[in-house]
Amino acid sequence: MAELIKLYEEKTDQKQLKRIAKAMREGALVIYPTDTVYGLGCDITNKAAIEKIAQLKGVKSEKANFSFICEDLSNLSEYTSQIDSGTFKILKRNLPGPYTFVLPGNNNLPGIFKKKKTVGIRVPDNNIAIGLVRALGNPIISTSIKDEDEVLEYTTDPSLIHEKWDKLVDFVIDGGAGGNVGSTVIDLTTSEPTLIREGKGSTEL
Template sequence: MAELIKIYEENPNEKAIDKVVSILKKGGLIIYPTDTVYGVGCDITNTKAMEKVAKIKGVKLDKANFSFICNNLSNLSDYVRQIDTPTYKILKKAFPGPFTFVLPGNTNLPKSFKNKKTVGIRIPNNNIIRALIEKLGNPIVSTSIYDEDDLLEYTTDPELIFEKWQNKVDIVIDGGFGGNIPSTVIDLSDGKFEILREGKGDFNSL
C-alpha cells in the first residue's frame, strides 16, 4: 500500500525528498508531479523496478518507450551520443520545460535499453522532481499516468491518483493539481526537427 506525501514545489521539504529518494534506491515506484501531467517512475539503475513500470504500462521492458527524466543538461552525455551545436542550442532553450526530445542513445544506456537507438529526454520545470533527481544522483525512468476514463485522459487530482494507484506504487507525491496536457515530443535523433506529439510546449518558440 502506497503512502501519499505532500511536498510543496516552492520549497520542497528536504526530509520528504530524502524519504522518496530512499524508496527509489530500494527499487520502489513513485508517482510525482511535473510541469505537465503526473508521471510514474523509478531509479534508472534498477532493472526490476523498470520491469514493474513496464508491467503497469502492459508492455515488455525492452519494447517500452520510457523517458529519462534528468535534472539538467549535464546528465545528457551519460546516455546520449554527442550532439551538434544547433541541437544543443534548442535543448538549452527548451529546458527546463514541457518538452520531451528524442535523441540518439549511446552505449551507456541501461542493459534493458541496449537494443534502442534513441532515447526520450525530459527536464521538467518542476522543483520537486528535479530535487529528487539531484539527490538520487541519476535520472529516473518515467512514463505518464493515463486514466482509463474515456473523457479524462489524465487524472489531475493527486488524491484521486492515490486512490487509483495506491496498490501499484510505493509513494504518491501530492505536489498540487497536475496539468492534463502532456509534453510536446520532438524527434531530433537524426538532426531533423520532427514533431511526434503536440502538447503543452510551444515548439514555435524553439
C-alpha cells in the same frame, strides 16, 4: 499501500525527498508531479523496478518508450551520443520545460534498453521533480499516468491518483493539481526537428 506525501514546489522538503530517493534505490515506484502531467517513475539503475513499471503499463520493458527525467543537461553525455551545437542550442533554449526530446542513445544506456537506438530526455520545470532527481543522484525512468476516462486522458487530482494506484506503487507525491496535457515530443535525431506529439510546449522552437 502507497504513502501519500504532500510537498510544495515553492519550498520542497529535502528530508522527504531524500527518504523517497533512498526507497527508490531499493526499488520503490513513485508517482510525482511534473510541469505537465503526473508521472510514474523509478531509479534508472534498478532493473526490477523498471520491469515493474513496464508490467503496469502492459508493455515489454525493452520496447517501452520511457522518458529519462534529468536534473539538467549535464546528464546528456552519459546516455546520448554526441550531439551537434544546433541540437544543443535547441535543448538549452527549451529546457527546463514541457518537452520530451528524442535523442540518439549510446552504449551507457541501462542493460534493459541496450537495443534501443534513441532515448527521450525530459528536464521538467518543476522543483519537486528536479529535487527528486537530485536527491536520487541519477535520472528517473518515467512514464505518464494515463486514465481510462475517454474525456480526461490524465488524472489531475493527487488524491484520486492515490486511490487508484494505492496497491501498485510505494509513494504518491501530492504536489497539487496536475495538468492534463502531456509534454510536446520532438525528435532531434533527424536533420530537422520532427514533431511526434503536440503537447503543452510550443512547437515553435
